[in-house]
Amino acid sequence: MSIWTTFHKWGSPRWFYQFSGRLLPWLGGLSLLLLIGGAVWGLALVPPDYKQGNSFRIIYVHVPASAVAMGAYMMMAIAGAIHLIWRMKLAAMVMKAIAPIGASLTFLALLTGAVWGKPTWGTWWVWDARITSVLILFFLYLGVIALHQAFENREAAAKACAVLVIVGAVNIPIIYWSVEWWYSLHQPASIRFIGESSIHPTMLRPLMATMSGMYLFFAWAMLLFTRTEILDRERNTRWVQDIVCSGDKKPESRSVL
Amino acid sequence: MAMHPQRKQRLMIVVFILCVAALAAGLLGYALKENINLFYPPAEIVSGKAPVGKAIRAGGMVQEGSVQRATDSLKIRFVVTDYSAVVTVEYEGILPDLFAEGEGVVVSGKLAEDGVFYASEVLAKHDETYMPPEVSDALTKSAAKRAELEEKGSL
Numbered sequence: 001m002s003i004w005t006t007f008h009k010w011g012s013p014r015w016f017y018q019f020s021g022r023l024l025p026w027l028g029g030l031s032l033l034l035l036i037g038g039a040v041w042g043l044a045l046v047p048p049d050y051k052q053g054n055s056f057r058i059i060y061v062h063v064p065a066s067a068v069a070m071g072a073y074m075m076m077a078i079a080g081a082i083h084l085i086w087r088m089k090l091a092a093m094v095m096k097a098i099a100p101i102g103a104s105l106t107f108l109a110l111l112t113g114a115v116w117g118k119p120t121w122g123t124w125w126v127w128d129a130r131i132t133s134v135l136i137l138f139f140l141y142l143g144v145i146a147l148h149q150a151f152e153n154r155e156a157a158a159k160a161c162a163v164l165v166i167v168g169a170v171n172i173p174i175i176y177w178s179v180e181w182w183y184s185l186h187q188p189a190s191i192r193f194i195g196e197s198s199i200h201p202t203m204l205r206p207l208m209a210t211m212s213g214m215y216l217f218f219a220w221a222m223l224l225f226t227r228t229e230i231l232d233r234e235r236n237t238r239w240v241q242d243i244v245c246s247g248d249k250k251p252e253s254r255s256v257l
Numbered sequence: 258m259a260m261h262p263q264r265k266q267r268l269m270i271v272v273f274i275l276c277v278a279a280l281a282a283g284l285l286g287y288a289l290k291e292n293i294n295l296f297y298p299p300a301e302i303v304s305g306k307a308p309v310g311k312a313i314r315a316g317g318m319v320q321e322g323s324v325q326r327a328t329d330s331l332k333i334r335f336v337v338t339d340y341s342a343v344v345t346v347e348y349e350g351i352l353p354d355l356f357a358e359g360e361g362v363v364v365s366g367k368l369a370e371d372g373v374f375y376a377s378e379v380l381a382k383h384d385e386t387y388m389p390p391e392v393s394d395a396l397t398k399s400a401a402k403r404a405e406l407e408e409k410g411s412l
Contacts, residue, residue, distance in 0.1 A: 051355060085267045122352075122379065182295070
Protein backbone atom coordinates (compact mmCIF):
# COMPACT_ATOMS: atom_id res chain seq x y z
CA MET A 1 0.00 0.00 0.00
CA SER A 2 1.53 3.27 -1.03
CA ILE A 3 1.51 6.41 1.07
CA TRP A 4 -1.05 7.93 -1.30
CA THR A 5 -3.57 5.13 -0.71
CA THR A 6 -3.34 5.74 3.03
CA PHE A 7 -3.68 9.46 2.38
CA HIS A 8 -6.85 8.96 0.32
CA LYS A 9 -8.27 6.55 2.85
CA TRP A 10 -7.80 9.18 5.56
CA GLY A 11 -9.52 11.63 3.26
CA SER A 12 -12.70 9.55 3.21
CA PRO A 13 -15.16 11.06 5.73
CA ARG A 14 -16.94 7.74 6.13
CA TRP A 15 -13.78 5.83 6.98
CA PHE A 16 -12.71 8.66 9.30
CA TYR A 17 -16.07 8.61 11.06
CA GLN A 18 -15.90 4.90 11.73
CA PHE A 19 -12.24 4.92 12.76
CA SER A 20 -12.59 7.94 15.08
CA GLY A 21 -15.65 6.36 16.71
CA ARG A 22 -13.49 3.53 17.95
CA LEU A 23 -10.79 5.94 19.13
CA LEU A 24 -13.04 8.37 21.04
CA PRO A 25 -13.69 6.44 24.30
CA TRP A 26 -9.97 5.68 24.70
CA LEU A 27 -8.89 9.27 24.14
CA GLY A 28 -11.63 10.66 26.39
CA GLY A 29 -11.01 8.18 29.20
CA LEU A 30 -7.24 8.49 29.16
CA SER A 31 -7.35 12.29 29.00
CA LEU A 32 -9.77 12.46 31.93
CA LEU A 33 -7.54 10.12 33.93
CA LEU A 34 -4.38 12.13 33.21
CA LEU A 35 -6.02 15.53 33.77
CA ILE A 36 -7.64 14.58 37.08
CA GLY A 37 -4.64 12.55 38.25
CA GLY A 38 -2.17 15.28 37.24
CA ALA A 39 -4.31 18.00 38.84
CA VAL A 40 -4.56 16.17 42.19
CA TRP A 41 -0.85 15.35 42.04
CA GLY A 42 0.16 18.91 41.15
CA LEU A 43 -2.28 20.78 43.37
CA ALA A 44 -2.15 18.64 46.50
CA LEU A 45 0.91 16.39 46.59
CA VAL A 46 3.79 18.40 45.12
CA PRO A 47 5.69 20.75 47.50
CA PRO A 48 5.25 24.52 47.01
CA ASP A 49 7.80 26.54 45.05
CA TYR A 50 10.76 28.03 46.97
CA LYS A 51 9.88 31.57 45.84
CA GLN A 52 6.31 31.64 44.61
CA GLY A 53 4.80 29.32 47.23
CA ASN A 54 1.47 27.82 46.26
CA SER A 55 0.66 30.22 43.43
CA PHE A 56 3.10 28.37 41.16
CA ARG A 57 0.58 25.49 41.00
CA ILE A 58 -1.38 27.31 38.30
CA ILE A 59 1.42 26.05 36.02
CA TYR A 60 -0.46 22.74 35.83
CA VAL A 61 -3.26 24.45 33.89
CA HIS A 62 -1.48 27.40 32.29
CA VAL A 63 1.37 25.59 30.54
CA PRO A 64 -0.71 22.71 29.09
CA ALA A 65 -3.39 25.14 27.85
CA SER A 66 -0.77 27.40 26.22
CA ALA A 67 1.20 24.57 24.64
CA VAL A 68 -1.85 22.81 23.22
CA ALA A 69 -3.31 26.13 21.98
CA MET A 70 -0.13 26.62 19.91
CA GLY A 71 0.07 22.98 18.79
CA ALA A 72 -3.59 23.11 17.76
CA TYR A 73 -2.90 26.17 15.61
CA MET A 74 -0.07 24.38 13.80
CA MET A 75 -2.37 21.44 13.16
CA MET A 76 -5.08 23.81 11.89
CA ALA A 77 -2.54 25.44 9.54
CA ILE A 78 -1.40 22.05 8.21
CA ALA A 79 -5.05 21.03 7.66
CA GLY A 80 -5.61 24.33 5.85
CA ALA A 81 -2.60 23.72 3.59
CA ILE A 82 -3.72 20.15 2.83
CA HIS A 83 -7.16 21.44 1.94
CA LEU A 84 -5.74 24.14 -0.35
CA ILE A 85 -3.34 21.79 -2.14
CA TRP A 86 -5.26 18.52 -2.39
CA ARG A 87 -8.81 19.92 -2.02
CA MET A 88 -9.38 17.34 0.68
CA LYS A 89 -12.79 18.04 2.23
CA LEU A 90 -11.93 16.27 5.48
CA ALA A 91 -9.00 18.66 6.03
CA ALA A 92 -11.41 21.61 5.81
CA MET A 93 -13.66 19.96 8.39
CA VAL A 94 -10.71 19.39 10.75
CA MET A 95 -9.67 23.03 10.29
CA LYS A 96 -13.18 24.23 11.18
CA ALA A 97 -13.35 21.85 14.18
CA ILE A 98 -10.06 23.05 15.68
CA ALA A 99 -10.86 26.80 15.76
CA PRO A 100 -13.32 26.87 18.71
CA ILE A 101 -11.19 24.43 20.75
CA GLY A 102 -8.05 26.47 20.11
CA ALA A 103 -9.85 29.70 20.98
CA SER A 104 -11.05 28.22 24.30
CA LEU A 105 -7.58 26.95 25.20
CA THR A 106 -5.96 30.29 24.31
CA PHE A 107 -8.53 32.09 26.45
CA LEU A 108 -7.77 29.70 29.30
CA ALA A 109 -4.04 30.39 28.87
CA LEU A 110 -4.59 34.17 28.97
CA LEU A 111 -6.93 33.94 31.95
CA THR A 112 -4.70 31.67 34.04
CA GLY A 113 -1.71 33.83 33.05
CA ALA A 114 -3.46 36.94 34.38
CA VAL A 115 -4.47 35.19 37.60
CA TRP A 116 -0.87 34.00 38.01
CA GLY A 117 0.58 37.39 37.08
CA LYS A 118 -1.22 39.30 39.81
CA PRO A 119 0.43 37.58 42.82
CA THR A 120 3.85 36.99 41.20
CA TRP A 121 4.53 40.05 39.01
CA GLY A 122 2.10 42.42 40.69
CA THR A 123 -0.10 43.01 37.63
CA TRP A 124 -2.86 41.21 35.75
CA TRP A 125 -1.70 42.37 32.36
CA VAL A 126 1.31 43.88 30.67
CA TRP A 127 1.86 44.50 26.95
CA ASP A 128 5.03 42.47 26.60
CA ALA A 129 5.90 40.46 23.48
CA ARG A 130 4.79 37.08 24.82
CA ILE A 131 1.41 38.15 26.17
CA THR A 132 0.59 40.34 23.17
CA SER A 133 1.48 37.63 20.66
CA VAL A 134 -0.74 35.14 22.53
CA LEU A 135 -3.56 37.70 22.42
CA ILE A 136 -3.03 37.85 18.63
CA LEU A 137 -3.31 34.04 18.55
CA PHE A 138 -6.66 34.36 20.33
CA PHE A 139 -7.86 36.91 17.76
CA LEU A 140 -6.66 34.66 14.91
CA TYR A 141 -8.78 31.80 16.26
CA LEU A 142 -11.79 34.15 16.60
CA GLY A 143 -11.11 35.39 13.06
CA VAL A 144 -11.23 31.85 11.68
CA ILE A 145 -14.55 31.21 13.46
CA ALA A 146 -16.00 34.51 12.21
CA LEU A 147 -14.77 33.93 8.65
CA HIS A 148 -16.45 30.52 8.58
CA GLN A 149 -19.72 32.15 9.64
CA ALA A 150 -19.40 34.95 7.08
CA PHE A 151 -19.61 32.70 4.01
CA GLU A 152 -22.75 30.98 2.73
CA ASN A 153 -20.68 28.74 0.50
CA ARG A 154 -18.68 26.09 2.35
CA GLU A 155 -15.95 25.81 -0.27
CA ALA A 156 -15.35 29.56 -0.34
CA ALA A 157 -15.33 29.69 3.47
CA ALA A 158 -12.79 26.87 3.71
CA LYS A 159 -10.52 28.46 1.11
CA ALA A 160 -10.57 31.89 2.78
CA CYS A 161 -9.99 30.36 6.22
CA ALA A 162 -7.12 28.23 4.94
CA VAL A 163 -5.33 31.34 3.63
CA LEU A 164 -5.91 33.25 6.91
CA VAL A 165 -4.73 30.28 8.95
CA ILE A 166 -1.54 29.88 6.90
CA VAL A 167 -0.72 33.59 7.11
CA GLY A 168 -1.32 33.50 10.88
CA ALA A 169 1.05 30.55 11.30
CA VAL A 170 4.02 32.97 11.40
CA ASN A 171 2.75 34.03 14.83
CA ILE A 172 3.56 30.62 16.35
CA PRO A 173 7.39 30.87 16.22
CA ILE A 174 7.03 34.51 17.34
CA ILE A 175 5.12 33.39 20.45
CA TYR A 176 7.64 30.65 21.15
CA TRP A 177 10.76 32.79 20.86
CA SER A 178 9.28 36.14 21.99
CA VAL A 179 10.82 35.72 25.44
CA GLU A 180 14.26 35.17 23.89
CA TRP A 181 14.15 37.84 21.17
CA TRP A 182 12.89 40.76 23.25
CA TYR A 183 13.04 41.99 26.83
CA SER A 184 9.76 40.80 28.34
CA LEU A 185 8.20 40.40 31.75
CA HIS A 186 7.33 36.76 31.00
CA GLN A 187 10.17 34.41 31.87
CA PRO A 188 11.74 32.05 29.30
CA ALA A 189 10.60 28.43 28.95
CA SER A 190 11.30 26.11 31.90
CA ILE A 191 10.95 22.88 29.94
CA ARG A 192 13.82 22.41 27.54
CA PHE A 193 14.01 19.86 24.76
CA ILE A 194 17.80 20.00 24.78
CA GLY A 195 19.59 20.00 28.12
CA GLU A 196 18.20 20.00 31.63
CA SER A 197 14.87 21.66 32.40
CA SER A 198 14.93 24.37 35.06
CA ILE A 199 11.87 22.94 36.78
CA HIS A 200 12.59 20.35 39.45
CA PRO A 201 11.65 16.73 38.45
CA THR A 202 9.13 16.41 41.32
CA MET A 203 7.24 19.38 39.87
CA LEU A 204 7.82 18.40 36.25
CA ARG A 205 6.22 14.95 36.45
CA PRO A 206 2.65 16.09 37.25
CA LEU A 207 3.09 18.79 34.59
CA MET A 208 3.87 16.07 32.05
CA ALA A 209 0.68 14.28 33.16
CA THR A 210 -1.61 17.32 32.73
CA MET A 211 0.22 18.26 29.52
CA SER A 212 -0.35 14.87 27.87
CA GLY A 213 -3.89 14.86 29.31
CA MET A 214 -4.53 18.21 27.62
CA TYR A 215 -3.16 16.94 24.28
CA LEU A 216 -5.44 13.90 24.49
CA PHE A 217 -8.39 16.11 25.43
CA PHE A 218 -7.68 18.22 22.37
CA ALA A 219 -7.54 15.10 20.15
CA TRP A 220 -10.82 13.91 21.65
CA ALA A 221 -12.62 17.25 21.19
CA MET A 222 -11.18 17.67 17.69
CA LEU A 223 -12.44 14.24 16.58
CA LEU A 224 -15.84 14.90 18.18
CA PHE A 225 -16.29 18.27 16.43
CA THR A 226 -15.05 16.85 13.13
CA ARG A 227 -17.54 13.98 13.37
CA THR A 228 -20.41 16.42 13.90
CA GLU A 229 -19.24 18.35 10.84
CA ILE A 230 -19.03 15.12 8.81
CA LEU A 231 -22.60 14.14 9.71
CA ASP A 232 -23.81 17.63 8.81
CA ARG A 233 -22.06 17.75 5.44
CA GLU A 234 -22.75 14.18 4.39
CA ARG A 235 -26.35 14.15 5.58
CA ASN A 236 -27.62 13.31 2.09
CA THR A 237 -25.48 10.21 1.77
CA ARG A 238 -26.76 6.73 2.38
CA TRP A 239 -24.33 5.80 5.15
CA VAL A 240 -25.19 8.83 7.27
CA GLN A 241 -28.91 8.21 6.81
CA ASP A 242 -28.35 4.59 7.88
CA ILE A 243 -26.65 5.76 11.10
CA VAL A 244 -29.36 8.30 11.83
CA CYS A 245 -32.17 5.82 11.09
CA SER A 246 -30.65 3.08 13.25
CA GLY A 247 -30.37 5.65 16.04
CA ASP A 248 -34.08 6.47 15.61
CA LYS A 249 -35.17 2.87 16.00
CA LYS A 250 -34.68 2.81 19.74
CA PRO A 251 -37.33 5.35 20.77
CA GLU A 252 -39.74 3.80 18.23
CA SER A 253 -39.39 0.30 19.70
CA ARG A 254 -39.93 1.78 23.13
CA SER A 255 -43.16 3.48 22.04
CA VAL A 256 -44.44 0.17 20.71
CA LEU A 257 -44.04 -1.38 24.12
CA MET B 258 5.51 9.32 -7.06
CA ALA B 259 5.21 12.57 -8.94
CA MET B 260 2.71 15.13 -7.79
CA HIS B 261 -0.11 16.25 -10.02
CA PRO B 262 1.09 19.49 -11.71
CA GLN B 263 -1.97 21.42 -10.53
CA ARG B 264 -1.43 20.31 -6.93
CA LYS B 265 2.24 21.15 -7.22
CA GLN B 266 1.27 24.65 -8.31
CA ARG B 267 -1.09 25.01 -5.36
CA LEU B 268 1.66 23.77 -3.03
CA MET B 269 3.88 26.51 -4.44
CA ILE B 270 1.13 29.05 -3.72
CA VAL B 271 0.91 27.87 -0.10
CA VAL B 272 4.71 28.10 0.27
CA PHE B 273 4.58 31.55 -1.32
CA ILE B 274 1.87 32.76 1.13
CA LEU B 275 3.97 31.48 4.04
CA CYS B 276 7.11 33.22 2.76
CA VAL B 277 5.33 36.54 2.19
CA ALA B 278 3.71 36.36 5.64
CA ALA B 279 7.06 35.53 7.26
CA LEU B 280 8.74 38.38 5.35
CA ALA B 281 6.02 40.83 6.41
CA ALA B 282 6.32 39.72 10.04
CA GLY B 283 10.10 39.93 9.81
CA LEU B 284 10.03 43.49 8.41
CA LEU B 285 7.46 44.53 11.00
CA GLY B 286 9.61 43.04 13.76
CA TYR B 287 12.69 44.79 12.36
CA ALA B 288 10.93 48.16 12.14
CA LEU B 289 9.58 47.84 15.68
CA LYS B 290 12.71 46.18 17.04
CA GLU B 291 13.21 48.62 19.91
CA ASN B 292 9.52 49.19 20.59
CA ILE B 293 8.70 45.54 21.18
CA ASN B 294 11.12 45.46 24.10
CA LEU B 295 9.14 45.94 27.28
CA PHE B 296 11.93 47.78 29.09
CA TYR B 297 15.35 49.39 28.82
CA PRO B 298 18.25 47.63 30.57
CA PRO B 299 20.42 49.95 32.74
CA ALA B 300 23.24 49.91 30.14
CA GLU B 301 20.97 51.62 27.57
CA ILE B 302 19.73 54.14 30.14
CA VAL B 303 23.25 55.09 31.18
CA SER B 304 24.42 55.38 27.57
CA GLY B 305 21.58 57.82 26.88
CA LYS B 306 19.43 55.63 24.63
CA ALA B 307 16.39 55.97 26.92
CA PRO B 308 14.46 59.28 26.70
CA VAL B 309 14.53 61.58 29.72
CA GLY B 310 11.22 62.75 31.21
CA LYS B 311 9.07 60.32 29.23
CA ALA B 312 7.06 57.34 30.55
CA ILE B 313 9.33 54.32 30.05
CA ARG B 314 10.18 51.05 31.72
CA ALA B 315 13.51 49.87 33.06
CA GLY B 316 14.38 46.31 33.97
CA GLY B 317 17.16 44.28 35.52
CA MET B 318 18.25 42.78 38.80
CA VAL B 319 17.87 44.50 42.18
CA GLN B 320 21.47 44.84 43.34
CA GLU B 321 22.31 42.99 46.56
CA GLY B 322 22.49 45.34 49.55
CA SER B 323 21.14 48.32 47.64
CA VAL B 324 17.61 48.51 49.06
CA GLN B 325 17.06 51.48 51.40
CA ARG B 326 13.65 51.89 53.00
CA ALA B 327 12.35 55.08 54.62
CA THR B 328 11.32 54.62 58.25
CA ASP B 329 8.32 56.97 58.16
CA SER B 330 6.81 56.20 54.72
CA LEU B 331 6.58 53.59 51.97
CA LYS B 332 9.40 55.30 50.09
CA ILE B 333 12.12 52.98 48.85
CA ARG B 334 15.37 53.41 46.93
CA PHE B 335 17.22 50.60 45.21
CA VAL B 336 19.72 50.01 42.44
CA VAL B 337 18.84 48.07 39.29
CA THR B 338 21.73 46.42 37.49
CA ASP B 339 22.29 44.41 34.32
CA TYR B 340 25.86 43.67 35.50
CA SER B 341 27.32 46.25 33.10
CA ALA B 342 25.62 49.43 34.35
CA VAL B 343 23.40 50.55 37.24
CA VAL B 344 20.39 52.84 37.64
CA THR B 345 19.05 54.13 40.96
CA VAL B 346 15.28 53.77 41.31
CA GLU B 347 13.04 55.65 43.72
CA TYR B 348 9.50 54.45 44.41
CA GLU B 349 6.73 55.02 46.90
CA GLY B 350 4.04 52.39 47.25
CA ILE B 351 3.34 48.72 47.72
CA LEU B 352 5.84 46.23 46.30
CA PRO B 353 4.97 42.82 44.85
CA ASP B 354 5.60 39.83 47.13
CA LEU B 355 8.44 38.53 44.99
CA PHE B 356 10.38 41.81 45.15
CA ALA B 357 13.76 41.12 46.76
CA GLU B 358 17.46 41.86 46.42
CA GLY B 359 19.06 39.73 43.72
CA GLU B 360 15.71 39.22 41.97
CA GLY B 361 14.49 40.51 38.61
CA VAL B 362 12.39 43.66 38.48
CA VAL B 363 10.61 45.80 35.86
CA VAL B 364 9.82 49.38 36.91
CA SER B 365 7.74 51.92 34.99
CA GLY B 366 8.12 55.63 35.49
CA LYS B 367 10.26 58.52 34.31
CA LEU B 368 13.98 59.03 34.10
CA ALA B 369 15.00 62.37 35.63
CA GLU B 370 17.82 64.68 34.49
CA ASP B 371 19.89 63.62 37.51
CA GLY B 372 19.85 59.99 36.30
CA VAL B 373 17.47 58.77 39.01
CA PHE B 374 14.50 56.72 37.80
CA TYR B 375 11.28 57.78 39.56
CA ALA B 376 9.02 54.73 39.39
CA SER B 377 5.23 54.76 39.56
CA GLU B 378 4.94 50.97 39.37
CA VAL B 379 7.25 48.12 40.36
CA LEU B 380 6.72 44.63 38.94
CA ALA B 381 8.64 41.51 39.95
CA LYS B 382 10.16 39.54 37.09
CA HIS B 383 10.74 35.99 38.23
CA ASP B 384 12.93 33.53 36.37
CA GLU B 385 12.08 30.13 34.89
CA THR B 386 13.41 28.11 37.85
CA TYR B 387 10.94 26.12 39.92
CA MET B 388 11.95 23.91 42.83
CA PRO B 389 10.74 22.81 46.27
CA PRO B 390 12.04 24.88 49.26
CA GLU B 391 14.07 21.93 50.60
CA VAL B 392 15.95 21.66 47.31
CA SER B 393 16.65 25.39 47.37
CA ASP B 394 17.94 25.14 50.97
CA ALA B 395 20.15 22.20 50.07
CA LEU B 396 21.55 24.11 47.09
CA THR B 397 22.32 27.19 49.22
CA LYS B 398 24.03 25.00 51.85
CA SER B 399 26.14 23.12 49.33
CA ALA B 400 27.13 26.39 47.65
CA ALA B 401 28.18 27.81 51.04
CA LYS B 402 30.15 24.65 51.77
CA ARG B 403 31.88 24.82 48.40
CA ALA B 404 32.80 28.46 48.98
CA GLU B 405 34.19 27.52 52.40
CA LEU B 406 36.27 24.70 50.93
CA GLU B 407 37.57 26.96 48.18
CA GLU B 408 38.58 29.52 50.78
CA LYS B 409 40.47 26.87 52.74
CA GLY B 410 42.12 25.61 49.57
CA SER B 411 43.38 29.08 48.72
CA LEU B 412 44.87 29.57 52.18
